[in-house]
Each structure stands twice: as C-alpha cells, then as structure tokens.
Amino acid sequence: MRIEPELGGVSIVLVGSFNPSIFSPFWLAKQELVTVQEADAASVIVIHPEFVQFEIGLFIISVEPHKFSVECTRAPWISLADFVSRTFGETLVHTPLRQFGINRNVHFGVGTEQARNRIGRLLAPIELWGDWGKEIDTSDPNLRGGMVSLTMQQKWSDTDFKGAINTTVQPSSRITGNSGIYVQVNDHVESVNPSAVDGAFSIVSFLASRFEGSIDKSEIIIDQVMALKDQVTK
C-alpha cells in the first residue's frame, strides 16, 4: 500500500451456530488454542449467555449465538487464519458454519481536509445530485456534507461456494484533522448448498486456502483508493 496506514487490522467473522457460554480464555487454553499465559492475562469485556467478548493475546474474540469473530490489529495476519483453522477445523469441527468473511480495514491520512473532500467528490460526484448537490456543496464547510459511505460489490460463484467482495469507503473518525479515510474490504463467502453443510471442516479448509490471497487482494483494492490522493493533490 502506497500510504502507511495510521490504524487498521484484520478480522475473520463466521456465521453459524455457536454456544457463547463455552468460550472463555481458560477454555481456549485447555484446548491448547492459546497459551496458559495468554489466558491468565486475558481481559474479559463481556460474559453473557448470548454474548461473550474478551481480549486474549493479540486477538479480540466475540461470540454470539450465530456469529463468531476474531480480530487483530497487529501483523502477521496469518495468525488469525491459524487460530480459526485450529478452533473450527479441529476442536469444534462439528460446528455448523454457513458463511465466513475475511475483513481488512485501514485508516489512512491524505494530508488535508481539502484533499479528503476532493476524494469524496471523485467517488461521489456532487454534480450528479442536481440542485440538492449544489446545496450540499455551498453549505457551511463545518457541516461537512457529501459522501458518508460508499460500497462497491463484486460477486462470484463456483461449485461449492459463492460470495462477494464488498469494499466500503468512509471518512475516518479515528484520524484527526478530518483528513483521514477509512476503507474496509469484506470478502464474504457462503456455501452454495447451506442445507448440505455438515460441520465446519469444509468451509474452514476453504477459508484457510483463501485467506492470504484475500488479504493481498484487499490491499490492492485499498491501494487503489489510496491512489486517489495523487489525483487530487497534483
């Protein structure tokens, strides 16, 4: 990526059937999915029969009855795929999983608020919005009207799985000076025949084989958005 991100990370989200109450740092350590030291140092955020969230090692794990996610803000991202492969490819291999998403997100700066605004105008030209567009364009700059979120989607399908790559671009709320952009790429995959899903092995194997390619592609897409800075600042 041509601009070094200020913040960012990767998450893996699984959709299926989970029992949040079994997930705890010490359960993970007992299954040798994390070390005992990591379990001891874990920070529990929420424990509830229908929602569990804790920080353990470099991960944040969240579990609901139909969603499991693990996220990380420190490279190497492959650790996430290894963790999911072991948890659902071995320990909880009978968990019915229907979908997964590999998400890469970054916040990066473009230097000035003007540059960010110009990028927003490139992605969502204000002229197309007629009189209302003119109103937005001429209103108080401090109100910051214009594009607040844009998502592009590419769908695909093959024999066993289908999916979509969804890229969302928004102004960043984490970078000061109103000069940051947030991009998230969601690589969403689901079984073509969800009723035939029997456990997690097949979908987790596919996730494992797809993971690094997905991250690489996400970063190419993010870099494409970053390239807009060159267009607006030359």
Place this chain on the structure above:
Amino acid sequence: MIVDSCLSPGGKRPAALEYLESIGVAPTQVVLIVVTHWHDDHIRGLATIVRECTSARVCLSSAFRNEEFNNFVLAFGSRRIKTSSLTLGADEMGDVLEQLLSSGRRPVMCLGSRRLLNQKTLPNGPLCEIWSLSPSDAQLSKALGSIAKQIPGLLEAKRRAPDPDHNDLSIAAWVSFGESALLLGADLEEPGPLDLGWSAVINDRERPQGRAALFKISHHGSRNGHHDLVWKDMLISDAVAVLTPYNKNVGLPTESDVQRITTLTSRAFSTSKLLPNRFRRSRSNAVQKTVDETVVRITSAQPRSGHVRVRFRPPDGTIEIAMDATACRLRNVLP
C-alpha cells in the same frame, strides 16, 4: 537422461527442460529420469519433468515399494498446509507418485547395481548403458528405519520435514557409451561399513566394470562423500570432475576438500563459486536497517546457478569442456 531437478533462475521452469530446449532437444526425447531425493528442496520441478517427458522411464529407489515410506512422503506432501507458501517437504514427490499412478507408467526400481537402460543412442552410434549403483540393501534398510521414526503423530503440530543430513537413498549412476563412461555420484556418502555407501558400490561384483572419464563428485565434494578407491578403481587418471557447491549452514566444498580433489585431478570444476552473497533485493532503508540489527547473518539461499558442459566427441570420445560465466575451476571456488 535427467537426474533430479531444480528450477531455472526466475523459478518458473525446470532448469533441465530449459537447457534441453535451448539445444533443440524436446522433452519427449528424454528416455530416463532418475530420482535420487524425496525432499522438495532437491527436486523442484520434477513433477513437471515427469509430466512433459512422456517417453521417459522414471527410476526410483526401491524405498518407494515400501508402504511405510510412501506413508511418510504423503504425510509430508499433498499440500497439507493450506495457509503457507511452504510445502511440508514432500509435495513434489507426492505429485510424482500420483502422476505415475494415474498415468499407469511403470517406474524402474533402483537397488544396488541394476541396468536401467541398454540401447543405441543413434542408429549407427555406440551402445549406451545406464546402471544404478546404489542404494545397497543395507542402505535401504537403514533409510527405512530412520524414516519410520519421522512419521508425524496424531495432534502433533504441522511442521516441515527437515531436509535430511544424509541422503541414505541416494542413487549413484554409471553411464557408458562405447568406450567412454561417466560416474554420477549424486549425494552418495561413505559412512564406513562395507555394505553401505561407496564401499558397497566398490565391493559390488555385479557393477559395470571400466573406468569413467567424467565424475560428478558426490555430496558437494565433502569428505563424507569421498572414497579413495572410487578415484583409484573407477576413474581414469586425471578424470574430469565436476561438483555443485552447497551453501547452507556450512559451505561445501571446504578448503581441504578443494585441496584433496585438485590433487587427484587437474581437471576439476565447480558450477559456481562459493560466495556468501548477500541477497540483492532492494528494500527500504528502515527494513534494511532492522534486518541488519536483528540477524546474525543473512545470505542468499539460492545457489548461483551455473553449468559445466562436458561433451564426448565421436569417434574417439575426445572431451570438450565448456563453462558458463558463473562456473569456475575448482581451485577458484572459494572466496
């Protein structure tokens, strides 16, 4: 004939096929492929060679008749890590076995002295014979015993099969055509006992007799790969000798190896110099600084790829030697 495989610089195509194509030899003209290693590091591109050389007979150590050995190869093969560029160490060999099975090709077994080929190279040309010289029965048993201990256990974390320090299944080969002969030493070593290594070859009464004019020196010229009687009984005086250097943990050949070999022949060559070259990929200052601060040393893992070409000219087998820019005389191999 092709022995093992490596990829050409750039890493796309097997070097052997690229070379043959450069001299107008089609893959379908290859008659024999000899596989002396099972580890990916030594046979990269071999599956491509087996696939494209459709007329070639494939020679394998008799270890591949052993189910336990094949179990080991397939446990460390078959793309069992999905999230890594690395293989577990035996993907290439696993692919070769699958190809042989699916195509119905019949491999040729190598165990001790066995004639692998006996045919005229050209209609009025000399008769060509190719023999395997190893592994011996005792060597095979030793290798199978060692492999059995390395089969991974249930719930053991996946790791790469270590490149074996000793290639107990190495296949040395003898090639003769007319009055000329060459000895391909592969990685055969000399551990000492008379039924192992070079001693087993020298003492094998079934092996082809004669003296070779060209010796591809075994095991990168190391002391472990040396046997005085090979030079005394199997090679002509002042035979042409070629080796490939090795730069892993310890560089081979060492200075004493070079001295030993150059005493035995004045016509010794290496496919490249043994230089601890720093890898030349351009990286940012921040990265390079951190690399320098972190590692004890970092070098290129890719040997500089060179070749030594030895041709026997008819009718009397006069030897012509040509080196590319990377190859050198053995006396110049060390920095």
Place this chain on the structure above:
Amino acid sequence: MRTVATGSRPAGAPVDVLPRPAPTAETKSKEQNFAATTAAEQKYELKPNLGPSVLKLRSPQSFLHALQEWEGYVTSIGDQTFTARLIDKTAKSHIEEETAEFLLDDVSDSDRRLLREGSIFRWVIGYLKDAGGSKRRVSEIVFRRLPAWTRHDLLSARARATEITKGLAWEE
C-alpha cells in the same frame, strides 16, 4: 446477499453491548416505517447491534503495520542461534531465497516450545504504534500455531500410500 453478515462494524459507529431484545408489535411497526425510507441505507448499513466489538469498553489497541514480512522454517538449532530459510511474502515470492541466522533470545518465551527443526514462523518488520500514539520500528518473530496432523490427515495419507504402493506396477 447481505454484506452485514460477515463485515465488521464501520469506523466510529456506536454499538450496543448486548443483542437487541425481540421486537414488539409497536417497535416492529416503527422499524418497518424506518426501513421504508432508508431501504438503500438499510441494505448496506452494518447493523451496530451485531457488531463484534464495543469500542468504548475495549482497551486501546496497538497497531503493527508490516513493512516487510517473511515466512520461514527452521533448518537447524544451535546453542545460541537458529538458522532458517525464508520466503519473502512481501515480494510475493514462492521460493526460499534467503537463509538467516537468528538469536534464540529473540524468540518469545511462549514461542520457544514451538521452536524445532521444521517449525514454521513469520518474521515481521514494521512500525508499532501504541495506543498513546508513539511509534517505533520493530522486528518480531512469530511462530505459527499450525493445525496439527489430524486423524483425517494421517488416515488419508496412509490410505493413499496403500493405494499407491499397491497400484504402482514396477518394471521387472
């Protein structure tokens, strides 16, 4: 297909800690009215109550952006160092192009038990930004906790080995 299913929460979106209670008839009616006017937004908005995190309750995160990443495997282990062959992941290489020797002391205590010949790791060089905003250049060696050889792996290898051993017809 809904992007909401597997995407993460958007930047800065407030989120609820617990899942929303089941809608009553009254709330359903209000939501349907809401949905009618914001159909486009609803299609793409990531529902905050299904978000995976609670921003305000999480401890501040550090961030490591990799400038350079290698995958390596251990080839030998000495008294104070270990040697490994490396593939440059940043350059999208597929072959091991470099050999490096590292200090054993640079391996974290928790990763030491993973260190053996053949073990696979990632070496990352990058900038670590902590929650306070400070930034420093770091080098980290992280051993991979790879899936273990499963019963499926071992049985499938053995079954295929049996098939290949029996199926290969050798020249006599």
